Amino acid sequence: MGRYLEAGERIVRSDVLQGGITAEMRRLTIGMSDGGTRALVLRSYVDPFYAKHAEDSLNGEAGVLAQLMGTDVPAPALVAVDPTAAHCEFPSLLMTHLPGRTVLDDKALEPRIHLLARQLVAIHRFRPVERPRKYVALTTADTVVVPKGADAEVWAAAIDVIRRPAPPYEGRFLHRDFQPGNVLLDVPASVAADPHITGVVDWAATSWGPADLDVAHCSTNLALLHGPAWGLRFTRAYEEAGGVLAAAASERLYWLVRDGLASSEETRQVSRPWREAGRTELTTRVVEQRLDAYVTALMDMLS
Known part of the structure; x- marks a missing residue:
């Protein structure tokens, strides 16, 4: 994970994001060298059933995110992907964190x-x-x-x-x-x-x-x-x-x-x-x- 951070950066917090069914989603808060922070999102296939099929899914998603960069579709930007868990504990994809929130209520x-x-x-x-x-x-x-x-x-x-x-x-x-x-x-x-x-x-x-x-x-x-x-x-x-x-x-x-x-x-x-x-x-x-x-x-x- 550290290889994908800038010099002087480190993970200072990890929060589980709600809503994931097949994969675990975490918001990683990155401490920056200037004292500020930025956020990344880590998708990890933790469940053994889904982890067995993770390689194709993660490679496909990484390719899509790479193609969507610079388009008018507001998708996260790809940071890194480890589809076979060669470097991570689980097959994972790292991407930028987007602002905003999901809205599921009945208003408006x-x-x-x-x-x-x-x-x-x-x-x-x-x-x-x-x-x-x-x-x-x-x-x-x-x-x-x-x-x-x-x-x-x-x-x-x-x-x-x-x-x-x-x-x-x-x-x-x-x-x-x-x-x-x-x-x-x-x-x-x-x-x-x-x-x-x-x-x-x-x-x-x-x-x-x-x-x-x-x-x-x-x-x-x-x-x-x-x-x-x-x-x-x-x-x-x-x-x-x-x-x-x-x-x-x-x-x-x-x-x-x-x-x-x-x-x-x-x-x-x-x-x-x-x-x-x-x-x-x-x-x-x-x-x-x-x-x-x-x-x-x-x-x-x-x-």
């Missing part, structure tokens, strides 16, 4: 929806020199977890949607986990001032695929955080911001349903960091109920 949602939409459009317009890997969608008709009390007929119809082949698409640069928990905002104290995005973090799953998939993922997260109507609202906001989705409504709904069903397998994992961030009312059961309502709303659009 409409302007935040538009901020998120405009930022995602900018991400999709980025043309990398080297394309990232093709997107992966692991959920299948056999792995979907139907929430307790859900309408079995509705969910069976939703599962039938993802039995179909994926629609054709024009490839785009995808963040692949774009959602409020990975977007940093500067929220002014004055109610008259508008918030703005200061950073987009967690580029570990970046891939190449349909813009609809990123939009669907953010829509699902908004539906679970704030209610189904906000998930549906984000799709419209993305288009209002200049984003282009699949031409056919049935193709758009394929991706929306696919991501909604994918979330059925991880409601417990997703809801935990939200509760740690202060949304204590978002129990696993509440999130399951919101997912059920969201999937039902999507299927109503198909009928």
